[in-house]
Amino acid sequence: MNKHVISLALFAGLCYSTNAQQVKHPLNPNDIKIKWGMMENNYKGQGKYFSVFTFINNSKHELPAKGWSIYFNLPRGIDTSVAYDRLKYEHVNGDLNRIVPTSGFIGLKPKIGMDLEMIASDWSLNRADAPSGLYFVWDDEPQTAIALTNYEIVASTKAVQINRTKTDIAPIATPEVVYNRNKVIEDIPANKLTKVFPTPLEYVENAGTFLLSASTTISADPDFSKEATYLSNELKVVLGKAPSISTSKGTIELRKAAMDKEAYTLSVSSSGIIITASTPAGAFYGIQSLKTLMPATAWSGNQKSVVVPGVEIKDAPRFGWRAFMLDVARNFQTKEEVLKTLDWLALYKINVFHFHCTEDEGWRIEIPGLPELTEVGGKRGHKNANIDQLPPSFTSGPDNSTAGSGFYTKADFIEILKYANDRHIKVIPEIESPGHARAAVQSMQVRYDRLIKQGQKAEAEKYLLRDLNDKSVHSSVQGWNDNVMDVSMPSTYTFIQKVVDELIATYKEAGVPLETIHMGGDEVPSGSWEKSPAFAKLQQENPAIKNTNDLWYYYYGKVNEIVKSKGLYLYGWEEVGMRKTMLDGAAHAIPNPDFAGQNVHLDVWNNVIGWGAEDLAYRLANAGYKVVLSPVSNLYFDMSYDKDFEEQGYYWGGFVDVDKPYSFIPFDYLKNTKQDKMGNTLASNFTQGKERLTDLGKTNIVGIQGLLFAETITSAERMEYMLMPKLLGLAERAWAKDPEWSTEKDEAKSNGLYAKAWSDFVNRIGKRELPRLSYYKGGLRYRIPTAGAIVENGMVRVNVQLPGFIVRYTTNGAEPTVTSKQYNAPFSDKGTIKLRVFDVKGRGGRTVEVLNK
Template identity: 55%
Template sequence: MAKYWIGFLGCFFSVWTVSCGQPSPKKQEKVETTSTPQDNAKSDLKLTFQVLEEKYLGKTQSRSSLTFKNTGNAPLLANGWTIYFNGSPSYKAKDTNGPIKIESINGDLLRLTPTENFKAIASGDSVSVELVSAGQIINDSRAPYGFYLVWDKEPAKGHAINTQYVKPTKNAVGWIEAQDIYRQNQVIQDIAEDKLTKVFPAPVQYTKTGTSIVLTPATGITADQGFANEQQHLEAFLENVFGKQDAAGAGATTIQLKKKAGLGAEGYELQVQPKSIVISATSPAGLFYGIQSLKTLMPPLALAKKQTSVTIDGVQVKDAPRFPHRAFMMDVARNFQPKDQVLKVLDLMALYKLNVLHFHLNDDEGWRLEIAGLSELTQVGGRRGHTLDNLQFLQSAYASGPDVNNTTGSGHYTKADFIEILKYAKARHIKVIPEIETPGHARAAIKAMDARYYRLLKEGKKTEAEQYLLRDLNDKSVYRSVQYWNDNVMDVSMPSTYQFLEKVTDEVLAMYKEAGAPIQTIHFGGDEVPKGVWEKSPSVHALMKKDASIKEIDDLWYYFFNKLNAMVKARKLYLSGWEEVGLRKVRDNGKLTYVANPVLAKENVHVDVWNNIGSNSDLAYRMANAGYKVVLTNVTNLYLDLAYQKAYEEPGLYWGGFVDLDKPFYFIPLDYMKNMKVDESNNPIKPGTFAGKEQLTAKGKANIVGLQAPLWSERILSPERQEYMLLPKLLGLAERAWAPDPTWATEPNPAKSEALYNTAWSQFVNILGKRELSRLNYYHNGFQYRIPTAGALVENGKVVANVQLPGMVIRYTVDGSEPTVQSKVYSGSIAEKGTVKLKVFDVTGRGSRVTVVENK
């Protein structure tokens, strides 16, 4: 359900064009061949995609080639087959009378079929066809992917095709250069580790005492009443550091967990003295955060092997968070993540004091949570593969391919899994907000309930079959969602839709109750419902005749969310949703605008506002001023699925810009337009862009409840890729959500503000490069964070280089080979001539992409 932007806020009333994408598909296992041409072709066909020309014919479109290579021993026949793939429906054959044609099926699924002009491809031969598609292909996220072949004689079976992606030969889209990275990094100063603040995120008060303490396996732990959970957490951590603890706990040092009034809901005090560490808090949550600060005080490599002792600097810390809502949103609907990965991410969140997991559990492409009594939700809605009718499972999407056993397209959490996740989160003081997408982005649920309907209808149970149906079977409405679906919106006029939502809500609440986990809200989505829905639904028109408040189709939006709000209030919850939940469509002299809906503004409705682009740059502030509780989820700074850099090799989407580590760090929550530096294309924002935009009032500031960084999973095909996109950017969010308002953010003098920012930025990246990322190599079995590419340029005949994260090592070669951990360490300028290759390495020897500089 990633947000896509072109032009004005689409909300639930307009159709957008969107770039979807995945990284290059993993190499498929080679299928055993037999002697027939068809069997050879299905296993030995290889495809290569390459961009040939941007701005083709002077338009915002791209010309590319798709090469078919027959690596088998028999010919690829001229017909009798179809190739399916995922991509933008704008992909068409360049030559309308050529050898292929491409048609859009639904969503991002397309099919390529041979025409009468396609000739058989002999063994070893290749044939290239040219394609044209909308937009620029800055990286392979806009490339077609997930190719598989289906033979006409075997229409229910798909065969994955190995596909290669070749980087374009020309930089026609303004990719970032090594010299650009170098200049960006020039403001970073190297700071000695003993000068760094060792509690992260930055605390409110931090004082070094000049002393230290030595912890050993014999260090004892005592805890006041009410802190048993936190004591167990600390004991488990110290066991990871030291191994088995001394049961007697009669060492020379102690750690005391103490109750102290007046420190607030999440505040704590931490005193590290020569013989004892005292962590004080009013609440268990505050005490827990004091323990996390103690963890970051420890040497970064403390978990690399079992220690006999650990020395910690003496400090006095007094701390509390800036915002009460510090959230990470995990999308497991587009592509699935296993339970163990969810638990791992919860540990990461806890370490850096994030306290809300927004769990995106369903979307058009997947339903991921077992609901008792509705088995089709996971059996049909939770699986993807090659299908002719979507009745057994959903169609392929986002490179999940033809195999229904693919673990990214298919998967779900059992009731037991979810309860375990809830308990794990609760023990770490993390609230889990489940998101049940409605009424749009609901295709998985709709198709699942269709399958249930047809199953029960065959059994003669018509009334039961219709109980949870989510669409009017006679609806002839025509629409296309932002992700290209034409059948993904619930019919909000049908009583069965509300019966379904009540059933799901009550089953979810029962799981929370069994887990003993807190729940205050359920997120019901509410975004990106396209124009055209409901217009030709008989059920809708029957409701409009009966209910005088529904004068036009748009009024169904308010009807739906008023009913949802009443449902959650009856269960002592408040309603959460995306920004569209709180918006109302207004026409003034023919001009369409969107304003805050005054009705729900009075209902404690919480909205995640992502849109801060163009005319909606001030939308979050307008909604907060109107009375909505706002979670800042700004796309330009906080969307973790956006690519780090404008580089072809850099994975990630880019419809909302590029989000490197600095974007969340320099985000100013209560005045974010002040520090928006570049637009979606990475061009500097022009002066006066935000003139006349609404600023936060005092009331509005009180309604900003926190920050959230989402990681949409269209391109996330593995836990490793999730961690790459997540880290280190998530640490920028953690800093901004917890740490006090920085001085550079409120300094009115631009020159002074910039100087203060550069100092703070240097401190931050030094902490990450020298402490926190080294720690994460070993924390919870290690995280595969992104290692930044080296910046470099030629200066006075020599190559000079730098890195975004001090503490990481640049190594280089001049013989054409790729640098390894044995290559020369860059310690100054490089005088050798020719091709210089540079690569950044962390303490474990993992490396970045290679930077190439020609020193002529």
């Protein structure tokens, strides 16, 4: 080593020594081991739960007595009135909380542990309910946050930890419970199954087959040229070569003939394939049926040829509105994931994509002229929160590198619009207002502050969404205290007008038609606007506005005028169509006559069993509103699949597995509503007094919608897990005709018909559709069910919800793999039996255990 290098090394060592002496905080926060675990729900018979944080100092340094905070997200309200002697909780905003030392905390010495109890509202059932997104901040470095990775969530295993109340009798999804559910399912031979999905109106198989190969050609009516190109590109993925398209007769023909606008016929014989339709949409749906008619393995790679079974199909949808709503506001999905989702929707003939793009926690679409909406509202993190970005929410953590951050540029959005339009899917953007609007409210506050500093007062106030002197106190369901647009302010309508105009311009640039923009209307918390000077001023100017309830009708009256002036119709959540009044001295809500009969569309979600609004969708349809059935009990895909600690998802509206959308009866959904969300059997007179759907009301049911809110969707993989196979139940119910079991009046006969139909359905999705989706468009990471298992007379018996999936097991305590023994028949092996279900690609689901003594 030369002298120059030596001197550099010595200098570096001296610098390190000097810096080491100057380190403010020798403790590495990740040397503190943190655990959290549930103790019990229904704490002291109250609507609260009791849990415990445990902190163990594995550092050589003491955790100081003061000068630090630990932040975390929690989807429950913490009881901060409890007297904590060492550490305490503080609510920041939304679902963000923090732990701070009290004056009684003397520090945590090395190798010492301590517990911190927590009492919070409602209950905690699964892993998604646990505190998340933990990070550490020193008081003297308030902009620097350290993500805490040395954190463990202790699994809940006891009934007292999982059962929500004394009346919660919904069974925990043990292998035995799952086995007993699955017992009704018959294993149906694949050749006996309908080979097109969703179920066609008329379907007949014939003896012929057609061989798709490199020599396949396509011909099409000129009106179906785009569909012919689409089909050619799809077959290229299968065959490795795109079939040629010509005007002369091809082996696949797309013919035009008079029929309903989305109807088609599909004929497959040894001489060729003929798809007939009157519109490009009908031809497109015929192509989708052809794709599901093909073997699932056709999508696994380039095939020399593919045998297509002979069929004669005549088909048309039950509902013209077959929708799926994706929330990308609470947690973001990339443009690429959205495009793949559109392909999955198109395959199953879903034709409306409700794009939930704005929320309290995120604004995801670029709006020219209002850059703060995405520059601030499109990302989340700790540093300069509420100035440079929104604060952490829903596990997003201290920096903006997670699913909490992201937005679509105008070019991205145009690409999405075009991609959807080519697949005959309408994209309906949602602008949440006036509640659920914190991303917009805060972004426009940042804009105001910037322009005020520049001396541009009039421009600063142009899009301001809250009165700066408003002293109103409110808290939303999600814990926000500042998330509502002030509808008394003219600038709020200037903002709405600007966003609507820019969206219209974007659609026009994309060359895609726009019929409506979803304008929100969900969950405005009580207390909003009560102490707003803007509200007081509006009251003076408009004596008809007596109280803040009247602001609701004032707001949507003005919004309705805005959208109608643009040639659009008003669309929103159910509250848009409701009016508050009094009945026998108590608050009561009725359909608002102001907007009835004006083509106002409503997503009606609230049919939570036991809340009293189970018939709300029918009341609104009977009153003259256009209703999109969106009930939480059956069609909220973000609801947990089952009552299981490892099944992440919400459950406030019940548990939603694939059976819930499949069993939904659109025009009489109370008919087969047998239990409340706690698993209790409903009284025989439960539906007495509930409003039924009239024939006129039926004409106002425009369709049905599955919804995936994203509070717990922190990755694309998690989104796909919650999406499938639930989407298949939605697709079947939206497209196929009313099944026999839904109209049969005799309950015993109806139950028998349902059991038979359910077996057929799960066989079809287990043996055809999910295997197809394992490969289609790169593969979809759907949920693989857990195995059902029971020990009976010394024998281990196993089943699975989806016939066609493989169950493998071990008897030595090892995790089952694709090489483990396959279950084919009951066995008598003793010990702890681990079971795991695998798909066609060898991807495994969650392992379960049974003990055979």
